[in-house]
Amino acid sequence: xxxxxxxxxxxxxxxxxxxxxVLHTLLNRSGKQLRSLKLGRVDAPGSVFRSSCLPPLIxxxxxxxRSLKLGRxxxxPGCFFTRSCLDPLxxxxxxxxxxxxxxxxxxxxxxxxxxxSACSNLTDLKIVGVNVLxxxxxxxxxxxxxxxxxxxxxxxxxxxxxxxxxxxxxxNCLKITSLTLLDFRLxxxxxxxxxxxxxxxxxxxxxxxxxxxxxxxxxxxxRSNDSPLQxxxxxxxxxxxxxxxxxxxxxxxxxxxDPLDTLMYQATTV
Numbered sequence: 330x331x332x333x334x335x336x337x338x339x340x341x342x343x344x345x346x347x348x349x350x351v352l353h354t355l356l357n358r359s360g361k362q363l364r365s366l367k368l369g370r371v372d373a374p375g376s377v378f379r380s381s382c383l384p385p386l387i388x389x390x391x392x393x394x395r396s397l398k399l400g401r402x403x404x405x406p407g408c409f410f411t412r413s414c415l416d417p418l419x420x421x422x423x424x425x426x427x428x429x430x431x432x433x434x435x436x437x438x439x440x441x442x443x444x445x446s447a448c449s450n451l452t453d454l455k456i457v458g459v460n461v462l463x464x465x466x467x468x469x470x471x472x473x474x475x476x477x478x479x480x481x482x483x484x485x486x487x488x489x490x491x492x493x494x495x496x497x498x499x500x501n502c503l504k505i506t507s508l509t510l511l512d513f514r515l516x517x518x519x520x521x522x523x524x525x526x527x528x529x530x531x532x533x534x535x536x537x538x539x540x541x542x543x544x545x546x547x548x549x550x551x552r553s554n555d556s557p558l559q560x561x562x563x564x565x566x567x568x569x570x571x572x573x574x575x576x577x578x579x580x581x582x583x584x585x586x587d588p589l590d591t592l593m594y595q596a597t598t599v
Contacts, residue, residue, distance in 0.1 A: 365427035490514065507532040512537045
């Protein structure tokens with residue numbers, strides 16, 4: 330069959346019936362024509378989500394410089410992929426532009442990084458409920474996948490993210506328009522770099538962020554007319570202070586000739 334027939338592979342609806350063998354067969358048949366890949370269980374229940382967020386049991390090549398926790402290897406129900414299931418992307422991922430991974434539990438860090446390294450044309454990446462450290466993934470995207478436009482990472486409280494990684498990511502990934510970082514440990518200075526550092530960023534979701542008070546919103550409010558940002562979501566950020574949000578919304582009123590529309594729009598997105 331023509332490899333073009335396998336250019337867009339979506340296995341999310343068949344998660345109960347597919348495994349490495351099925352995935353590898355489809356990827357091999359796609360040859361160099363693979364453009365998008367989705368796998369895992371999209372509608373995972375809360376119990377599955379929590380089981381996939383256990384402390385990681387992984388091997389990372391730079392283990393001397395990383396602080397890793399050890400945990401129980403509990404694969405997600407109905408998932409039959411192994412930790413190295415994405416290995417074929419090393420040969421077929423060159424033209425891949427979209428990759429979505431949902432609730433695969435534990436994955437081998439080195440294998441995942443090697444596979445992503447081969448996807449230099451990636452513009453859309455979504456990783457949810459996968460038990461890996463995500464800071465190395467941000468570093469890799471900044472060095473190997475600079476064309477990324479839409480990024481969605483669910484951290485599940487796995488490790489810290491550092492200033493050098495954030496700065497490298499913002500500096501090199503200039504095409505980012507949509508950014509979702511859930512459950513990351515960020516402070517206000519880090520949030521400000523992310524919110525104001527991308528020139529064409531239109532959407533950002535930092536929900537469940539531990540550590541931000543909202544002080545980063547001060548500068549954002551004063552430069553709202555110059556910013557392309559349209560949507561800002563800060564759900565369940567328990568350190569977020571109400572007065573910071575109120576001052577931010579008040580600053581928007583003074584920066585626009587049509588304050589009601591802007592205030593209503595921002596109030597529905599913050």
